[in-house]
Amino acid sequence: MNFIDLFCGCGGLTEGFIKENYKPLLLSDNDPYSMLTSENRLTSLGFNKSLVGKICKKADLTNKKNIPNLLSNIDNKLEIDVLVAGIPCQAYSSVGRAQDADSMKNDKRNYLYKSLINFLNILKPNIVLIENVSGMLSARPKDALIIKDIFNQLEKSGYNVHREKKDILLNSLEYGVPQVRKRVIIFGVKKSLRINPVYFYEKLQKTHYEPNNKKKGLKKFISVNEAIGDLPKIKPGKGKEFYEFFKPKINRYLKEIRKKGYRYLHNHTCRSHNEKDKLRYFYLSKNNWQLKDLQHKYPELIHHDPKHFGNRYTVQAGHLPGRTVVSHLYKDGNLFIHPDYKQTRTFTVREAARIQSFPDDFIFSGSRTQQFKQVGNAVPVLLAKALAKTIKILR
Numbered sequence: 001m002n003f004i005d006l007f008c009g010c011g012g013l014t015e016g017f018i019k020e021n022y023k024p025l026l027l028s029d030n031d032p033y034s035m036l037t038s039e040n041r042l043t044s045l046g047f048n049k050s051l052v053g054k055i056c057k058k059a060d061l062t063n064k065k066n067i068p069n070l071l072s073n074i075d076n077k078l079e080i081d082v083l084v085a086g087i088p089c090q091a092y093s094s095v096g097r098a099q100d101a102d103s104m105k106n107d108k109r110n111y112l113y114k115s116l117i118n119f120l121n122i123l124k125p126n127i128v129l130i131e132n133v134s135g136m137l138s139a140r141p142k143d144a145l146i147i148k149d150i151f152n153q154l155e156k157s158g159y160n161v162h163r164e165k166k167d168i169l170l171n172s173l174e175y176g177v178p179q180v181r182k183r184v185i186i187f188g189v190k191k192s193l194r195i196n197p198v199y200f201y202e203k204l205q206k207t208h209y210e211p212n213n214k215k216k217g218l219k220k221f222i223s224v225n226e227a228i229g230d231l232p233k234i235k236p237g238k239g240k241e242f243y244e245f246f247k248p249k250i251n252r253y254l255k256e257i258r259k260k261g262y263r264y265l266h267n268h269t270c271r272s273h274n275e276k277d278k279l280r281y282f283y284l285s286k287n288n289w290q291l292k293d294l295q296h297k298y299p300e301l302i303h304h305d306p307k308h309f310g311n312r313y314t315v316q317a318g319h320l321p322g323r324t325v326v327s328h329l330y331k332d333g334n335l336f337i338h339p340d341y342k343q344t345r346t347f348t349v350r351e352a353a354r355i356q357s358f359p360d361d362f363i364f365s366g367s368r369t370q371q372f373k374q375v376g377n378a379v380p381v382l383l384a385k386a387l388a389k390t391i392k393i394l395r
């Protein structure tokens with residue numbers, strides 16, 4: 001089966017579809033570093049250079065004038081199986097809305113889905129798959145619910161959708177991702193296929209149960225320690241973009257994301273931290289404290305405005321799944337403090353990528369800042385893989 005990925009980023013969704021043997025026809029995003037990562041990934045998977053050049057196209061997808069060039073290498077008689085799109089979410093995210101003076105009501109990015117509809121009307125794929133943050137369900141700029149308009153537009157374009165909120169919000173950790181990450185997944189199914197989209201949600205196989213919610217037939221959730229506990233211990237400001245790294249014994253999760261016999265490690269460098277931050281990380285992780293405990297014992301380590309977003313210091317608990325990886329990581333890593341107090345630091349890009357279930361041989365391009373953005377924006381690979389597998393029931 002084939003697929004097109006619009007707003008592809010570094011390619012979390014793409015990776016899941018390729019792992020399920022789908023053929024990429026077009027990957028597009030306007031961010032040069034994300035495109036570089038995507039191109040390098042395809043090359044490392046064995047796609048030849050000229051094919052990579054035809055598949056990967058950097059473009060502003062909101063500009064209709066770019067459409068002919070973007071589609072120029074796709075035979076217009078070819079049946080497209082799946083069009084996937086992780087539409088940019090800034091306008092819908094609760095953080096974005098909380099920080100904006102008018103709650104993003106006048107932000108043009110509320111309407112980026114209309115660009116996807118333009119492509120849909122030309123390509124007419126069998127399935128369209130949209131991924132977004134849970135805030136998409138409640139976003140109502142100009143007092144109209146965005147999600148309602150998305151459903152209406154999809155139906156107008158000839159696609160059936162399933163509108164039940166409780167079914168379309170998925171938690172990545174139930175698909176083997178070591179992270180609580182709730183995302184809206186919309187399957188639009190071409191009306192002529194006569195398949196009720198609810199069928200896809202029913203077929204989507206959960207594999208793991210959530211903490212405190214043991215379920216028969218499902219495996220225990222994957223913890224942060226299982227995901228990152230084997231990685232080289234490093235101090236703030238240290239680490240390397242490339243390591244020779246091999247451990248003969250790997251756990252159940254690493255068996256999923258690390259090729260047998262793979263001898264390298266990439267993107268494992270940590271940003272530098274000031275002395276106060278290192279102390280904060282040390283006390284919080286060593287004592288399993290929250291900020292209020294730190295405030296009580298060491299008030300001198302608290303910012304003037306503890307409610308300020310930048311002061312949301314959170315240690316990732318080693319025995320639980322990680323909290324949601326966000327692209328804010330590119331600004332500071334305080335939401336992702338390493339559980340090992342001896343390392344007094346925040347996560348590296350590789351650790352964030354492990355929590356997002358990227359394979360260890362997936363290399364992120366650009367500066368560390370750019371790499372964090374890509375990882376934080378991505379759809380976890382194991383969730384993408386589960387979605388891709390489900391759609392295969394079409395064949």
Ligand SMILES: C[S@@+](CC[C@H](N)C(=O)[O-])C[C@H]1O[C@@H](n2cnc3c(N)ncnc32)[C@H](O)[C@@H]1O
Pocket residue numbers: 007008009010011012013014028029030031034059060061062085086087088089377378379380
């Ligand atoms: C949520 S991320 C997509 C993540 C991706 N699906 C993945 O799994 O890795 C949204 C992407 O939209 C891209 N983007 C934002 N505005 C765009 C535009 N006008 N044209 C093309 N891409 C855009 C961003 O660069 C970002 O990579």
